Amino acid sequence: MTNYILRRLAQAIPQLFIISIILFVLMQAFGDPIATLGGRIPPRPEDKERLRRQMGLDQPVYMQYVTWLVGNDWNKIDMDGDGISETPGKRTGILRGDWGNSLVTRQPVIKMIGERLPNTLLLMLTVEVIIIIFSLTLGLVSALRPYSVFDNVVTGLSFIGYSMPVFWLALSLMYIFAVNFRRWGLPYLPTVGMYDPAVGKTPFELFKHMILPVTTLSIISIAGYSRFVRSSVMEVLGEDYVRTARAKGLRSMLVVGKHALPNAALPFITLIGLDLPFLLAGAVVTERIFAWPGMGRLFIDHTERADFPVLMGILMLIALAVVVFQIITDIVYSFVDPRIRLE
Amino acid sequence: MTDSSTQIPQVNPPMLSPMALAVRRFRKHTMAMVGLGILVLLIFYVSFAGMLLRGYCVPLKQELRGEAWANCNDTGSKLLPPSSEHLFGTDVIGRDILARTVYGGQISVLIGISAAIVEVLLGAVIGSLAAYYGGWIDNILMRITEAMLTIPSLFLLIIGARFFGNSLPSVYILGRELTGSVLAIVLIIGVTSWMYLARIVRANILSLREQDFISAARALGASDRRIIFVHLLPNTLAPLIVSATLGVAAAIISEAYVSFLGLGVQGATATWGNMLDGAYRYLETAPWLWFFPGTLILLTVLGINFVGDGLRDALDPRSGRRM
Numbered sequence: 196m197t198n199y200i201l202r203r204l205a206q207a208i209p210q211l212f213i214i215s216i217i218l219f220v221l222m223q224a225f226g227d228p229i230a231t232l233g234g235r236i237p238p239r240p241e242d243k244e245r246l247r248r249q250m251g252l253d254q255p256v257y258m259q260y261v262t263w264l265v266g267n268d269w270n271k272i273d274m275d276g277d278g279i280s281e282t283p284g285k286r287t288g289i290l291r292g293d294w295g296n297s298l299v300t301r302q303p304v305i306k307m308i309g310e311r312l313p314n315t316l317l318l319m320l321t322v323e324v325i326i327i328i329f330s331l332t333l334g335l336v337s338a339l340r341p342y343s344v345f346d347n348v349v350t351g352l353s354f355i356g357y358s359m360p361v362f363w364l365a366l367s368l369m370y371i372f373a374v375n376f377r378r379w380g381l382p383y384l385p386t387v388g389m390y391d392p393a394v395g396k397t398p399f400e401l402f403k404h405m406i407l408p409v410t411t412l413s414i415i416s417i418a419g420y421s422r423f424v425r426s427s428v429m430e431v432l433g434e435d436y437v438r439t440a441r442a443k444g445l446r447s448m449l450v451v452g453k454h455a456l457p458n459a460a461l462p463f464i465t466l467i468g469l470d471l472p473f474l475l476a477g478a479v480v481t482e483r484i485f486a487w488p489g490m491g492r493l494f495i496d497h498t499e500r501a502d503f504p505v506l507m508g509i510l511m512l513i514a515l516a517v518v519v520f521q522i523i524t525d526i527v528y529s530f531v532d533p534r535i536r537l538e
Numbered sequence: 539m540t541d542s543s544t545q546i547p548q549v550n551p552p553m554l555s556p557m558a559l560a561v562r563r564f565r566k567h568t569m570a571m572v573g574l575g576i577l578v579l580l581i582f583y584v585s586f587a588g589m590l591l592r593g594y595c596v597p598l599k600q601e602l603r604g605e606a607w608a609n610c611n612d613t614g615s616k617l618l619p620p621s622s623e624h625l626f627g628t629d630v631i632g633r634d635i636l637a638r639t640v641y642g643g644q645i646s647v648l649i650g651i652s653a654a655i656v657e658v659l660l661g662a663v664i665g666s667l668a669a670y671y672g673g674w675i676d677n678i679l680m681r682i683t684e685a686m687l688t689i690p691s692l693f694l695l696i697i698g699a700r701f702f703g704n705s706l707p708s709v710y711i712l713g714r715e716l717t718g719s720v721l722a723i724v725l726i727i728g729v730t731s732w733m734y735l736a737r738i739v740r741a742n743i744l745s746l747r748e749q750d751f752i753s754a755a756r757a758l759g760a761s762d763r764r765i766i767f768v769h770l771l772p773n774t775l776a777p778l779i780v781s782a783t784l785g786v787a788a789a790i791i792s793e794a795y796v797s798f799l800g801l802g803v804q805g806a807t808a809t810w811g812n813m814l815d816g817a818y819r820y821l822e823t824a825p826w827l828w829f830f831p832g833t834l835i836l837l838t839v840l841g842i843n844f845v846g847d848g849l850r851d852a853l854d855p856r857s858g859r860r861m
Contacts, residue, residue: 224701358840363832476690517688
């Protein structure tokens with residue numbers, strides 16, 4: 196087991212390096228971060244030059260990457276532009292925990308991500324719990340009565356849900372439950388943000404603001420997941436050991452609960468395990484529509500300004516989480532399913 | 539006559555080719571036929587509705603037809619609700635939304651199909667090369683595949699959209715000018731979506747490679763290229779066709795998401811996606827801005843998904859039960 200984990204980590208580390216190099220190079224084409232700075236009064240050319248030096252953007256790409264990765268505190272850098280390197284570098288690099296500073300806000304990247312991550316996790320974990328409960332229930336009931344009216348209705352609805360563009364569903368829900376409910380004088384739901392500034396940061400406000408984004412994301416994912424549960428339960432119900440259990444006269448409840456479900460749940464565990472790290476990314480489109488201050492919005496906002504330290508931070512955090520969760524999923528799987536041996 | 543012949547139980551059913559069997563299974567698939575119906579209607583809509591479109595363009599002081607009408611911006615009549623003159627209403631600079639959904643639909647469908655072709659080509663070539671040669675080639679290609687799967691696909695799309703930007707030149711297809719950003723979107727969607735297909739193709743070819751007909755082909759002196767493209771890939775056609783079909787739907791949605799975030803097709807060229815750009819700001823005042831293009835996307839994707847599901851059941855009866 197230890198061997199297995201070590202080998203997987205040894206494979207993962209070069210992979211993460213390659214991802215980071217490719218992403219870093221791609222981001223050079225995002226445009227000039229300095230060009231978008233300054234706001235109404237464009238900075239003078241010499242100010243731009245100075246800013247560029249301060250942020251290390253005057254360096255060649257590979258030096259910027261090295262600085263980002265392992266820092267520049269062993270080196271002296273040329274701050275005043277006279278060709279002599281005199282100021283010692285302060286960066287320690289992402290490998291030593293320095294994620295760099297945002298080019299736009301000048302704040303540490305780790306602080307900016309830290310502010311957004313809880314919001315995203317609050318939204319996405321709620322969604323994930325709802326998805327698991329509903330898709331397990333719907334999928335199981337569908338699989339036990341295949342091709343019944345219930346199954347056909349669920350199948351039809353899940354195809355529609357699966358095909359729905361997120362923004363269409365989000366905007367429709369907002370239009371019905373926020374705009375029209377208010378017009379009709381009914382209690383209506385808030386559309387944007389996490390709290391109403393007039394009411395303050397109360398848990399009930401948060402709950403009200405979460406209803407629409409959570410519903411949007413849940414409906415779309417439940418559609419796909421419940422199909423997955425249905426097919427894996429149906430596959431297990433056709434197995435010999437289920438027939439044997441039925442043949443020896445076991446009650447239907449027990450056959451399903453003790454024999455079918457645990458086996459059918461295995462691929463579902465994998466699916467959830469592999470999906471969990473992507474929760475960190477949040478839902479870019481949904482967060483944008485509902486103005487939810489999460490990671491997805493942080494990413495899209497800072498893409499527009501070519502703020503690559505922030506973008507790299509978010510992407511590498513997700514990539515790391517994906518790699519770690521893949522290994523964890525494999526290990527959990529080998530515990531739940533004794534048939535699987537990790538060498 | 540034909541009625542009675544179907545009622546006679548046939549003792550020896552005629553030998554049907556696998557293709558005929560697949561067609562028969564597909565036609566029995568109710569949802570697939572419904573999907574096909576939706577798609578046929580939509581194709582008629584985007585192909586021929588343009589011929590009926592015309593209107594008086596106030597700024598140009600003349601009657602316009604077709605795409606010129608779709609691009610006529612009459613700021614005097616902006617954000618009009620649906621009426622007899624503008625069935626779907628008008629957008630923020632006074633263009634007719636009905637006309638734009640027709641011409642935007644052509645571009646969206648074109649983007650969907652082209653991106654799916656790019657996806658299938660990349661997935662098939664990468665998957666078959668990895669499986670056929672194995673060893674370090676397999677290792678490198680699969681590491682790249684895994685690396686791309688660790689970044690959420692929408693993030694990849696955003697990075698790609700920023701990377702290509704407006705750097706590609708315009709092209710002319712079928713007498714219409716397509717800005718470079720259409721080409722860019724096709725490439726971006728294709729390049730960021732081939733990974734699952736490559737894995738499926740690789741798994742299929744790994745098992746096919748060991749079979750006797752491949753050894754026979756090799757013994758006859760067939761080149762590697764011939765073995766891959768003539769013997770191996772045609773035998774894994776079923777997943778390729780299904781992925782290509784579903785890929786069109788996924789590409790249309792991807793285009794819409796990228797455009798929704800303001801990184802999609804730029805300029806006057808309408809697509810269903812870029813008609814939605816900024817539309818959410820008019821949620822209360824002008825719901826027709828997002829409702830019509832959004833609904834058309836939903837219908838298209840739904841139709842393609844139905845057909846794709848039917849194709850999966852028809853072409854590969856074993857895999858149909860799984861999902």
